[in-house]
Amino acid sequence: METIVLPHLPDHHLHVCLFVKVHNAQFLRQQLLDGNVDFEYAFLDAAVLLSRQHVLAACFRAINDMLQDRLKSKNVHSEIVFSLSPNNNISDSFRRFGVSEITTEILAVKVGNDQMQVEEHLRKHVEGQAVPFTDEILTSIRNEARIQRAYRVETSSDQADAFIIGSMALKGS
């Protein structure tokens, strides 16, 4: 569990936890579908995440859009999932970047709240192994083909980071 404070957004701490070998994705997804308020997290499929920078760019955009009252989805957490997408289709973004029934690597992001509480709640309900949220681990679990498909790039996504983050920032323009 790591708490990240984005520059310029000191009041919106991000509590981030990366889980591998998760085997109750179906349950977690169901909580989101049911709108269970105890499960207000951004559950991201870590296989389509490029780097810490990639994730933080999505978080910055979602929080900024929340501050300006222009969320396109239900709350800042679903907006983080949506922000990762290069296009405007919300359900498509959930399908590509959100947790599915068979997801085994999940990055959980919570905006605000108490770190202890978040950590305790996540560890209790996510059945998986918590690992550090590092670029190295993200690289080891990423699914190159899925990233290339999601962002319509044809070279290794390592070279495409600028294009990918730029496309996310331009989304909706």
Next chain:
Amino acid sequence: MTEPTSLSLSACSHLPIPFNTSPEPLELIAQGAESLLYKTTFLFPSQPAALKIRPVKKWRHPTLDKRLTRARILAEARVLVKLSGEGIAVGGGGRKVKDPKKGNGVVGGMRGLVPAVLGLDWEGGWLVTEWIEGGTVKEAIYRVSRARTMGGSGVGLSGDAVVEELRGLLRKMGEVVGKLHACGVVHGDLTTSNMMLRPFGTASPQSSKPEGHDEASAQLSTGPAPDVDQPKSTSRSQTSLEGDIVLIDFGLATQSVSDEDRAVDLYVLERAFGSTHPREEELFACVLDAYAHGEGSGMNGKAGKTVIRKLEDVRMRGRKKSMLG
């Protein structure tokens, strides 16, 4: 760069959300007619970033002001993202303007030759890009120009060696402009202050060491052959023109593949260069030569020569084609 001007919280109140309440340092680096440029951080406290803000213009009608700000922020960001996706994105990174007259198709892509877009808000009127280490090409040329004046005395570089280095730098300028044009973009404001000379080894924003780049470039430079009396590493980096040229400030850039627009782009650079660097003016031919023939240029075919021919016309009449305005 320029002397940092740290702003107090109250001085930030005119900035858009979320920068108006930010505890991060925001150093005003430059102020143009349209925008303010700050050096700050974004996404990581350790990663410097360039924040460009287009403040509200109170004398304009609010609706018009919003529209213009939005259009300009987006035009700049779209060009930068398009360039970063060149040769990477399926369908060519929005390469809708495909050049039918492209030379022999040697386009290495512009990734790393323009700053990466990290975030933007077209309603708030801001754009954050990667921070480019190093100084402007203008500063670099001034620096070696001074060394040239002093001749061999104390600086350790003979006049001829300096001119050779300058030629190399100008060739790199021509090549990068050639690549840009081959990608279907004209810059619109090419000057030596809109080109950065980024020392080798400081490219990735996350691995860059903001303080150590002078040393890094000194270590990496292989040293020019006529390096007569082996100067200290500090004075070496003082006169070294090694590094990658990175184009910045795409606020006036447009997507175009027309020879006319490309020629005007070169003409603007030629005029700006002549007035900024009068002592080096006769070397400008290197830029045009590398543009049309250079190895790394995307214009090293027929297309490049056509543009250079067009440039002769533009020189005769000036930048504006229409005589009506």
